[in-house]
Amino acid sequence: MKLPIAVTSAALLPHFESHEESAERPATVSDRRVPSARIVYALTSQGRGHSSRVTAMAEALEARGHELLFCAGGGAGRLLADQGREVIEVPVLRHLMHNNHIRLWTSLLQVGKKAIETRGVVDGLIERFETFQPDLLITDFESYSVRAAQRMGLPLMCFNHQQILTHTRYEVPRRYAWDAWVARLVINTVMPRQPEHVVVSSFFYPPLRYPGQATLVPPILRAAVREIEPSAGEHVLVYHNDPTGIVGLIEAMQAMPEQRFIAYNFERPPDAANTMPNIEFKDPNIDGFLVDLASAKAVVSTAGFTLISEALYLGKPLLVMPNGGIFEQTLNALYLRRENLGEAIMHRIPGPEDLRGFLRRVERHGGRRPEMLSCGNDDAVACIERVLGRINERTAASTA
Template sequence: MARIVYALTSQGRGHSSRVTAMAEALEARGHELLFCAGGGAGQLLAESGRTVVSVPVLRHKMHNNRIRLWTSLASMGLVTARTHKVIPALVERFRAFDPQLLITDFESYSVRAARRMGLPLMCFNHQQVLTHTRYEVPPRYLADAALARLVVNMAAPNNAEHVLVSSFFYPPLRDPARSSLVAPILRRAIREIEPQTGEHVLVYHNDPTGLHGLLEAMAALPEQRFIAYNFEPPANAAAMPNIQFVAAEVEGFLRDLAAAKAVVCTAGFTLISEALYLGKPLLVMPNEGIFEQTLNALYLERDGLGEAIYHRVPEAADLRAFLGRLDRYTGRRPTQLRCGNDDAVACIEAVLERLGAR
């Protein structure tokens, strides 16, 4: 069996959920894993008893549901410049582990270390659906799509042995010989929990910094209970008795997701995939400036799986109208019960076999 370095970004909860699921699958096949991550993702993996090499976290800066592009680039550039000594340390740690392969989920330090030591690598993420598939978008988004492809191509390594993309929608691949598309990667807890339909709506925003209007919209529906994750309770939280503010916590989030009557969230891939698997109606609000989320929302609507609000946050009228249409989306659909874990493991092992044959 192989020794694999598995590296992931700490931007958002989805990457850590995907890697946790894949860790279980790969370890069950006898592969030995060394993880490379920082922030909450690294902490989550370490708490599960896995060996983690910590790296600096490069984060997007958000304000009012929009990425602050130049501020984000400047911040990431500054952190990268200040932490250049991380690479030699990573090379030393990787060489001691003696891996056959690096799998990177959009983590940049590990890629630079792998280049320095000649370690083969493969990419495994959702973002490269933007660069490795042929999808159609409305004309107003053509420029955004082109810019997003450029940014992802610049950020992703160009020497990958293979690109593995996980997605809940399936546009044709540009180059099937060098890339693969699999169904969503689902952690065991999602696959095993039995969904129910409760009375609350789960609300999640990946970074509510400076967010205006969403809490007020929920408060304007006093008859509806909302459970809000990742929100700091405002000074006037007492005037919003129908909103329960909950700190991010994996097991509690899973329970509330499984029992929700509906989900209102940003358009990140992992939460959409998990909610669809559990048969939850979805209303999403893509982060402006992150075209991957816009594309997720477009396909969610195109395939009749949920609804989306673009370029703003939902207002009270939007929430009320969506909640009045839940019957359109409630229930588990056979097409959404696909799980890509086994296909992803098979793809990784095919890459390892190809490398061993050289």
């Protein structure tokens, strides 16, 4: 038996409205200002979505006069450092994938081992944070900074997409009940139990589980995404967040010599230029990727939130293949398909007929839709500043 997926009518509205209680609706950023603050912004380095979201929020918060110190590792840390921003490097706790499926127990063992080996990282973060004297820590699913903030008594808030699993009431087919329970357990273990507030960015809006404690905002979009002009080219952009051991997807593209593909984040096969002339393999590059995304005929990708959001904003037809064992991606795919925003292949890698069938149907899903052109940057900034305002009031009261 399948249960319907709950979705509020706000997912279809051309203008976003806050999904808190009406009394808690965020002001727009032009309504009021709080004094400039020092903020530690921490993010995980798993996938490109977190760094894209944090880049957008950094632009918005810095424009409001706030001073930021970043906490990140891996590619996300390098990206922020290349932008001239100060970054504290932290270890990257990655899950392991094989053939588009998370190796759950191996990942948990590796993460646990690395967390034990890097216990001293938190002491180093506390020292750096004390020098910076932050007013607030914002975490985008980064755990070392959370532990440092908790030991310091530093106010912290969460800002990510993953906590849509813990802070909203969604319904899914019964076959996913166990996956949903495990995902909530993991998220509640990693993220703080009682943050100042939780901001969840999403392209779909199920009812909040804890009204007043969380806010749903539309996708966070970098200025480059908002400003680029989309066009309908001839290539299909293909992206996989972790192609380790993946079998079949490159072969499916190769079996369609009539179609040009641009493939990001794949291990380039030997002699690919001669044996796969219809596939152009490119290394991850956030600006080059955006150009190829904006000019794509369609997108085939894993079901990460940021790429789905950017593709929808640019009016690109989507075929997603969620990572097995990552329920957040499963939920993204279910909502994408239910709202007829794109198509999804569940629990397997798309084959040539899947790709051909999707490309025959692209007109059903393409085109820029007014209801998908919302951008949550201003709402998120207003929410962060409202939290800063509460912190300022609490500090003033305690020193009065």
